[in-house]
Amino acid sequence: MTGGLSNAAPGAPLRVSITRKAFRGADGKLVEAIAHVAFEVPGGSFVTLIGPSGCGKTTTLRIVLGLETEFEGSVVRPDPDGRIAVVFQEPRLLPWRTVEENVRLALPEGIGTEDLDELFDVLGLSEMRSRFPTELSLGLARRAALARAFAIRPSLLLLDEPFVSLDEMTAARLRRLLTTVWSARRTTALMVTHNLREAVQLSDRIVFLTERPAKIRGIHEIKVAREARDAEWRETELRRLDREFPGVL
Known part of the structure; x- marks a missing residue:
């Protein structure tokens, strides 16, 4: 059945x-990926999906994006005229184009001629604009x-484990940068991660999923302001x- 996707x-x-x-597995058998997953991302908030490998987190993102249409249920996106930006696990940059290009x-x-100086500066890319x-x-x-994701000023931002495979020091620096640029260009954001520390640092709400077929294990709200989330907290x-x-940590 084709699920509903609307704005x-x-x-x-x-x-x-x-x-x-x-979906059909390689052996031809039907594999149930998601049994029942329902949640809400309030406008302008940052929500994270977290759960075991293979539980359907990325599949959920693909459904939200509209890349997976064969599902039962519905998705209502926040803005009928808004743009959607996606940050994948791999940067997916064109090697023959510079960073700015x-x-x-x-x-x-x-908005093709928009001034991007502030965005590049916040992300520490000012010296890298002409690099390949x-x-x-x-x-x-x-x-x-x-x-690239924030430059289009999206109404919806989807992030699929954007800091996976980085060492913790680099990942922590990028999480701080993401918080800074997202706070400056606030948008509705949904991220998938395996990293609970990452979710705690970034999120307003964490949605915990079970093993496949995915169900909601629980939803945790974080009311503490991000600037108050020090190491002890x-x-x-x-x-x-x-x-x-x-088992999540």
Whole structure:
């Protein structure tokens, strides 16, 4: 069955209700990926999906994006005229284009000449604008991918484990940069991650999923302002979540 995908009024939340998603495996057997996953991302908030490998997190993102249409349920996106930006696990930069050219290629007609100085400055890319992707470290390439996503001023931002495979120091720096640029260019954001520390640092709401077929294990709200989430608070919060959702940490 083809699920419903529609747009709500500007500023409305992203509403996801997937009652079933299945696909054929390599052996021809039907695999049930999602049993029932329903949650809401309030307008202008940052929500994270977290759960075991293979539980349907990325499939959920693909459904929200419209790349997966064979599912039962509905998705209502927040803005009928808004743009959607996606940050994948791999930066997916064109190697024959400079960093700035890669970013500007994503700009829609009408804002193609927009001044990107502040965005590049916040992300620490001012000195890298004329470099090619092959000249960048993986951390810098992922900054360029973030710049490309925010440059289009999306109404919905989807992030699929954007900091996976980075060392913790680099990932922590990028999480801080993401928080800074997202706060300056606030948009409705939905991220997939395996990293509970990452979710605690970035999120307003964390949606915990079960093993496949995915169901909602629980939803955790974080009311503490991001600037107040110091190392001591984060460790206390992680211990609390580890007690509430054993095995996630």
